[in-house]
Amino acid sequence: MDRRLRETTYEVLSRHGVDRRRFLRYCTMITAAMGLPSSMVSQVVQAMESKPRIPVIWLHGLECTCCSESFIRSSHPLAQDIILNMISLDYDDTLQAAAGHQVEEIRRRLIEEHPGEYLLAVEGNAPTKDGGVYCTVGGQTFLDVLLETAEHAKAIVAWGSCASNGCVQAARPNPTGARPVHELVHGKPVINVPGCPPIAEVMTGVLTYVLTFDRLPELDRFGRPKMFYGHRVHDKCQRRAFFDAGQFVEQWDDEGARQGWCLYKMGCRGPMTYNSCSSIKWNNGVSFPIGSGHGCIGCSENDFWDNGPFYQHLAGVPLPGVESTPDTIGKIAAGAAAVGVAAHFGSFVAKRALFGDKESKPADATKDTGDEA
Amino acid sequence: MSSISRPVNSPPPGYFAQKYVWQWPIRVFHWINALAVLVLFSSGLYIWNPILVPAGEPWNRFVMATVRKIHFAFAMIFVVNFVWRIYWFWMGNNYARSGFPFVWRRSWWRDLFRQMVDYLKLERGHRHLGHNALGGLAYTVFVIGLGWLQILTGLALYSESNPDGFWGTLVGWVIPLAGSSMAVRVWHHLFAWGFIVFSILHVYIVFYDGQQYRNGLISSMISGYKFYEADDIDHDTWIS
Numbered sequence A: 001m002d003r004r005l006r007e008t009t010y011e012v013l014s015r016h017g018v019d020r021r022r023f024l025r026y027c028t029m030i031t032a033a034m035g036l037p038s039s040m041v042s043q044v045v046q047a048m049e050s051k052p053r054i055p056v057i058w059l060h061g062l063e064c065t066c067c068s069e070s071f072i073r074s075s076h077p078l079a080q081d082i083i084l085n086m087i088s089l090d091y092d093d094t095l096q097a098a099a100g101h102q103v104e105e106i107r108r109r110l111i112e113e114h115p116g117e118y119l120l121a122v123e124g125n126a127p128t129k130d131g132g133v134y135c136t137v138g139g140q141t142f143l144d145v146l147l148e149t150a151e152h153a154k155a156i157v158a159w160g161s162c163a164s165n166g167c168v169q170a171a172r173p174n175p176t177g178a179r180p181v182h183e184l185v186h187g188k189p190v191i192n193v194p195g196c197p198p199i200a201e202v203m204t205g206v207l208t209y210v211l212t213f214d215r216l217p218e219l220d221r222f223g224r225p226k227m228f229y230g231h232r233v234h235d236k237c238q239r240r241a242f243f244d245a246g247q248f249v250e251q252w253d254d255e256g257a258r259q260g261w262c263l264y265k266m267g268c269r270g271p272m273t274y275n276s277c278s279s280i281k282w283n284n285g286v287s288f289p290i291g292s293g294h295g296c297i298g299c300s301e302n303d304f305w306d307n308g309p310f311y312q313h314l315a316g317v318p319l320p321g322v323e324s325t326p327d328t329i330g331k332i333a334a335g336a337a338a339v340g341v342a343a344h345f346g347s348f349v350a351k352r353a354l355f356g357d358k359e360s361k362p363a364d365a366t367k368d369t370g371d372e373a
Numbered sequence B: 001m002s003s004i005s006r007p008v009n010s011p012p013p014g015y016f017a018q019k020y021v022w023q024w025p026i027r028v029f030h031w032i033n034a035l036a037v038l039v040l041f042s043s044g045l046y047i048w049n050p051i052l053v054p055a056g057e058p059w060n061r062f063v064m065a066t067v068r069k070i071h072f073a074f075a076m077i078f079v080v081n082f083v084w085r086i087y088w089f090w091m092g093n094n095y096a097r098s099g100f101p102f103v104w105r106r107s108w109w110r111d112l113f114r115q116m117v118d119y120l121k122l123e124r125g126h127r128h129l130g131h132n133a134l135g136g137l138a139y140t141v142f143v144i145g146l147g148w149l150q151i152l153t154g155l156a157l158y159s160e161s162n163p164d165g166f167w168g169t170l171v172g173w174v175i176p177l178a179g180s181s182m183a184v185r186v187w188h189h190l191f192a193w194g195f196i197v198f199s200i201l202h203v204y205i206v207f208y209d210g211q212q213y214r215n216g217l218i219s220s221m222i223s224g225y226k227f228y229e230a231d232d233i234d235h236d237t238w239i240s
Ligand code: SF4
Pocket: A233, A234, A235, A237, A238, A239, A240, A241, A243, A261, A262, A263, A264, A268, A269, A270, A271, A290, A295, A296
C-alpha cells in the first residue's frame, strides 16, 4: 500500500498505459471541471506529475447514499478515473469488496499508518441523542467512528446536505439529535458540499481540486467551495427572463407552464439556493429540475426541509396549532392594530357625545416634576 | 435642566403661543421616511406576490425587474435618510432627542405610565412639546429598531446575487446568523408588517393627540411649530 501511495497520478496513469497526450487532455478536462481558467492547466499538470496520491477514507453515517449514487455517475472527470487514479480510496464500506471486521481493520490501520495524511470524506451525519445509538457501524456508534477518524485526518469533506447541514434527519423535531459534521468535529478544516445529493461533477471537482493543489478551495460563509456555490440557481436560470418580465406559472397546467415561464409563484427556491444546477446541470448536463418544469426545492440550503411547504413561495412559520406564513401573521397584527384604533376612537366619540366637549384640565406640572431628571 | 424645554412666554387665556420644535432636518426625515416606507411596502408586496401578468414575449417586459429596481432605490433612500436622522439626533435641538428611551430615569417611566393612562382614559392630562415617553418608545422600537432589522435583512438579501461584493462583505453575516437565506426572507417579511402596524397606530394617535391637546401636531410636521395655551405646561421634565 505504501508504494502505491507514494506514486503520483501521472505514474499510475502511465502504468495503466495512458500516454502523455491523453494525460494532458485529462488534465485540461479536470481544469475546466474545477471551473479554473485554461492558464491553470500547466499547474494542474505539474501537480499531477509531482504530488503523491492521497489516501481517502469515505465514511457513511445516517444517510440514504444518494451522494455515492450521484458520485459514481460523474462524467467529467469520470469518477472511475478519480477513484482509481487520483486518490487511493482505501475505505468505503458501500463500494469496497471487503466486509466485516476486515474493513474496520483497514480503517484503523490507515489512521495509524498515515496520521495527518489522509482525507476524510463523510457522507451522512451522526445522531447524538442517547449516546449516538441510532446509527452504529460494526458495533461502534457512528459518532465514535467519525470522531476517531476525524482526529488524524488532514481535512474533511462533508458530502451532501446530511453531512453539511443536517438534511431530513435533522429536520424538526430531529428525534435522533442528528448533527452535521462541522458541528461535531472541531479544529479540522471541513469543506461542505451540500445538495441532496450534490451534483456529481461538483463532488469530483472538489476532490480534484484538493488532490491537485493539496489545499482547500476558497470557501464561503457556510464553508462551501465558492467555485460551485458562489451563485444562486436563480442567477443562471434559463427561466430568469420570465422572472424579470413578471411572467409566472400560476398552475401546473396553465398556459404559462406550457410556455416555460418562471416558477417563482409555484414555490421555486432558486432565488435562495446556492448551487450549480443551472450551470452544470444534472446527469451529464442533460437537464435540471427547473429545466423540466419543476421548481427548485433548495436541497442544498440549510433547513430546507423545515422551510416548506415546497409549493409555496415563503416558508410557513410553525406557530403552535396553526401553519401560517409571515404575511398572514402580519395581516393579523395589522388587523388587531386597526381594531384597537377603532375601539379607542369609538370610545372617544362616545365620551364626547355623552359628556360634551368638557375638556379635562391639564395636570399641574409643578406637582409632579418628581425626581430630578 | 428642565427649563430648557419649558415654553417661556405663556399666552394670555384664550390665546395660543407657538414654539419652534421640529427643525427642518427632522421634518425632511419624516416625510422621506413616510414615502420610502410606503413605496417599499407596496413594491415589497408585489415582489412577494407578483399579481400583474404582462402578456407577450419577455424580451421587452420588465415588470418584476422594474419593481425590484424601485424597491432597491427606495431602500437606499431609506438607509441614507435613516443615517441622516441618527446624525441629527446628536446635532439637533433637545426635541430631536426627546424620543430617546431614558430607561434609567424614573421620571421617564413615570411619564410612560401617565401617558398610557391619559390615552386610555381619553383625558388631556400631561402636555409635551417634544415626544412623550410612550411616543418616543414607539418610535424607537418601530422606526429605529425595526428600521435596523429591515436594513440588515434587506441589504443581506440585496447582496445575494454577489456574495463577494461590497454589500455581501458588509452584511452577508446576517444570513448564517438567521440560519438560511429563506429565514432572512421570512424575517424581512415579518418586520415589514411591523411598519404597517406602526403606521396605523401612528396616524391615528397623531390625529387624536392633535385634536385632544390642540397643539397643531399634524401641521407641526410641516411648519415645525407646535402650539400651546395658557394652562399648558411643558411636561418634558425628564429631558435634560
Ligand atoms: S424558475 Fe426559479 S430559479 Fe428560475 S428564474 Fe424563476 S424563480 Fe428563479
